[in-house]
Amino acid sequence: MTDNREKYLDLLRDLIAIPSVSARQEGQLEAAQLVGQAFAEAGAEVIIDETYPAPFVFGKFLSHDSAAKTLVIYNHYDVQPEDPIALWATNPFELVAKEGKLFGRGVADDKGHITARLNAIVDYREAHGDWPVNIFFLVEGAEESGSTYFREYLAKYAIEFADTDLVIWESGEVRGADRLEVLGGNKGIITFTLTSETANRDLHSSFATVVDSATWRLIAALNSLRTPTGAIAIDGLYDDAILPNERENELVRSLDVTPTKIKQDFGLQRPLLSETTGEDFYDNLYFKSNLNIEGIQSGYQGAGVKTVTPATASAKLEIRLVPGQIPEDIFQKVVAQLAKNGFGDIQAELTLATPGYRSDMTAPRIQALIALGQRLYSEVEVTPTSPGTGPMYWANEYIQAPIAAVGLAYDDSLVHAPNENIRVADYDKHVELIQALIGSYEVK
Numbered sequence: 168m169t170d171n172r173e174k175y176l177d178l179l180r181d182l183i184a185i186p187s188v189s190a191r192q193e194g195q196l197e198a199a200q201l202v203g204q205a206f207a208e209a210g211a212e213v214i215i216d217e218t219y220p221a222p223f224v225f226g227k228f229l230s231h232d233s234a235a236k237t238l239v240i241y242n243h244y245d246v247q248p249e250d251p252i253a254l255w256a257t258n259p260f261e262l263v264a265k266e267g268k269l270f271g272r273g274v275a276d277d278k279g280h281i282t283a284r285l286n287a288i289v290d291y292r293e294a295h296g297d298w299p300v301n302i303f304f305l306v307e308g309a310e311e312s313g314s315t316y317f318r319e320y321l322a323k324y325a326i327e328f329a330d331t332d333l334v335i336w337e338s339g340e341v342r343g344a345d346r347l348e349v350l351g352g353n354k355g356i357i358t359f360t361l362t363s364e365t366a367n368r369d370l371h372s373s374f375a376t377v378v379d380s381a382t383w384r385l386i387a388a389l390n391s392l393r394t395p396t397g398a399i400a401i402d403g404l405y406d407d408a409i410l411p412n413e414r415e416n417e418l419v420r421s422l423d424v425t426p427t428k429i430k431q432d433f434g435l436q437r438p439l440l441s442e443t444t445g446e447d448f449y450d451n452l453y454f455k456s457n458l459n460i461e462g463i464q465s466g467y468q469g470a471g472v473k474t475v476t477p478a479t480a481s482a483k484l485e486i487r488l489v490p491g492q493i494p495e496d497i498f499q500k501v502v503a504q505l506a507k508n509g510f511g512d513i514q515a516e517l518t519l520a521t522p523g524y525r526s527d528m529t530a531p532r533i534q535a536l537i538a539l540g541q542r543l544y545s546e547v548e549v550t551p552t553s554p555g556t557g558p559m560y561w562a563n564e565y566i567q568a569p570i571a572a573v574g575l576a577y578d579d580s581l582v583h584a585p586n587e588n589i590r591v592a593d594y595d596k597h598v599e600l601i602q603a604l605i606g607s608y609e610v611k
């Protein structure tokens with residue numbers, strides 16, 4: 168067992184040494200091959216599908232029991248860019264052990280999950296001679312860039328997943344000292360660009376007494392999508408949204424997230440939106456959409472002064488979606504609202520669309536996973552949905568089984584940020600948890 172621990176920590180070291188940054192399309196084939204090779208050595212049938220720019224690695228660990236169900240594990244070998252590099256205390260592409268922690272880009276998100284889970288799979292077979300469940304380990308390479316080909320890939324291999332009992336998601340956290348989070352959903356998202364064009368070229372700003380600029384036009388259009396207090400004003404936004412049930416409402420209110428904590432963490436200078444709009448903090452964070460401006464571009468931002476009246480302005484926006492909201496429909500509602508508000512001249516372009524998904528946390532398989540967590544950790548925190556986005560919806564469309572995220576990151580893992588790290592104890596415990604999960608398929 169110790170041998171495997173060293174072996175898979177070495178694999179983690181090798182994986183972290185590959186800067187598989189999907190945003191730069193770097194190192195993806197190399198990382199895919201390394202994962203595929205490790206799967207094959209561990210006894211899997213491996214398919215590396217290189218049809219996609221970021222190859223998918225599919226490792227099938229087959230039980231000898233022909234009646235065995237299938238457990239799907241989903242992970243990704245790509246990572247976020249390491250910038251800003253100056254803020255790293257260690258080399259981002261070197262696994263560094265320090266004070267009970269492991270540092271390196273991807274150690275939490277998501278390479279540490281890959282090696283810990285593989286370690287558990289191998290340990291289990293060595294201890295018991297076989298797996299009581301088929302384990303289909305699916306690793307993609309473009310998760311950090313919107314999982315562009317995930318849906319297409321799943322459609323292609325859907326038949327393989329027919330007997331799936333449970334899907335273990337790529338990420339997950341241990342909160343506080345030893346509280347395992349079991350997460351069952353994520354929001355969807357649309358991203359879109361709004362552009363205002365008001366002239367065939369920028370003007371000398373002396374004309375701004377008589378000529379309105381694209382910048383003001385765009386700002387007015389953006390403002391028209393909210394009430395003065397900051398509530399979203401898009402007709403029909405929640406027409407098809409699936410409302411949380413009583414249990415889900417209770418669960419999110421028991422989480423370790425509070426208005427006070429958010430204000431302190433981010434040093435907020437302004438009241439929360441829920442305070443200005445009178446909407447409910449938890450309802451908004453977990454079960455409602457945002458309307459976020461990701462960036463605005465217009466006019467002159469260089470050194471000194473340039474007296475110019477811009478002819479174009481554009482903004483990148485996003486709306487996070489909850490289950491039931493259809494991405495293309497929500498985008499059309501934005502377009503319709505702009506037209507209704509008198510901004511039919513604003514051009515809108517949809518750039519990304521993923522629906523949201525929530526598992527039924529009362530499903531027997533998820534309840535059993537929660538029970539396993541309660542045995543190994545001092546507490547379990549059940550979270551029906553993350554406020555963030557991921558491709559769970561597509562997974563559920565083609566792998567019709569409950570999805571849950573349980574993982575080895577923790578509150579200070581600094582995922583996507585400099586000095587990404589995990590606690591060694593969480594890593595080791597995750598290996599145990601996955602082994603216990605595999606063991607739970609043993610017929611008693």
Ligand SMILES: [Zn+2]
Pocket residue numbers: 247276311582583
């Ligand atoms: Zn990530």
